[in-house]
Amino acid sequence: MEAFPTINQTDLQLEFDDRPLPKRVGLVILATDHTTEPDFQRMVASSNIGLYTSRIPYANPTTPENLRRMLHPMREGAWMILPDEELNAICYSCTSASVVIGDDEVERALQQAKPNVPVVTPTRAAVKGLQAFGAKKISILTPYTIETSKPMATYFSAKGFDIANFTCFGLDDDRQMARINTQSLITAARETIASDADTLFISCTALRAASVAAEIEQAIGKPVVTSNLATAWATLRICGEHSLRPELGSLMAQPMANW
Incomplete structure (x- = not known):
């Protein structure tokens, strides 16, 4: 059986940062x-x-x-x-x-x-993002059911936005929402954006829309605000x-x- 090694505590003077990251x-x-x-x-x-x-x-x-x-x-x-x-x-x-x-x-x-x-x-971040673009009239795309989408429409209307159109996918499981592939999101954005909308808002932190926001903007020719991007x-x-x-x-x- 090996002898347990001697453990020495050093007297080295350590320096500490205020935080590991700023x-x-x-x-x-x-x-x-x-x-x-x-x-x-x-x-x-x-x-x-x-x-x-x-x-x-x-x-x-x-x-x-x-x-x-x-x-x-x-x-x-x-x-x-x-x-x-x-x-x-x-x-x-x-x-x-x-x-x-x-x-x-x-x-x-x-x-x-x-x-x-x-x-x-x-x-609140989405509202700030839409305001940063000077958006007045918006299109909204969500993965939710109509029942869950209704409060969203009320919210953005109360914030002073004119909703040109509102489209939902009818899903009620956020794990399924996360599995929607990004090409489907690009296609949905292209097909649902209103011609007179200033900006498209894509709601839901489960969606992977932020990862293709630039591609969506290229496809629709308008600025995009997504939940996670905002x-x-x-x-x-x-x-x-x-x-x-x-x-x-x-x-x-x-x-x-x-x-």
């Missing part, structure tokens, strides 16, 4: 989410910005009633992200739930766990990152008004 972004996502983390790793994460994720319980089908049930779990999820440490921003990654719960209520819940941290919802864009601007990255979609070359 900026910290928290993500509160659904347990069933396939898309937000890959999108944020691609668009937001860098040697300057770290991503820290918490998953919260969610059960399909995607209905207004099930979406509202996430209010209390999202608060718990936020508490689990780097407890007692500051964040630069925290994002709640569910567009339809942000509508039925309300941006302000989501913000209150997350700030109970992370006081004074800017809270980014996909809906959330990533707003998060970057809040974190003081203003570099232009139009290859990710023209929104990533736009400034953002105060959050």
Whole structure:
């Protein structure tokens, strides 16, 4: 049997950075989410910005009633992200739930766990993105059922947008939404964009639309705002990152008004 080695504790004077990475972004996502983390790793994460994720319980089908049930779990999820440490921003990654719960209520819940941290919802980010393009009349494309799409239409109308047309796929499982291939999203955008719409908004953080936003813009000849693209864009601007990255979609070359 080998003798246990002697372990020596060094007296070397260590130096410590304030943070492992300069900026910290928290993500509160659904347990069933396939898309937000890959999108944020691609668009937001860098040697300057770290991503820290918490998953919260969610059960399909995607209905207004099930979406509202996430209010209390999202608060718990936020508490689990780097407890007692500051964040630069925290994002709640569910567009339809942000509508039925309300941006302000989501913000209150997350700030109970992370006081004074800017809270980014996909809906509020989408509004900022549409405003950055000066959009007045918009087309909306969602994967949801008509029942879940109705509050979305009400939300954007209340924000002052004229909805030229609203198209949904009729799906009620976010895992199925995540499996829609990107070519189908490009085709759907081309076929559903209204000729008189200024901008297309593609809702749902489960959709992989952000990964092909530039291709969709080329196909329809208009700016595109998607849930994850808008959330990533707003998060970057809040974190003081203003570099232009139009290859990710023209929104990533736009400034953002105060959050």
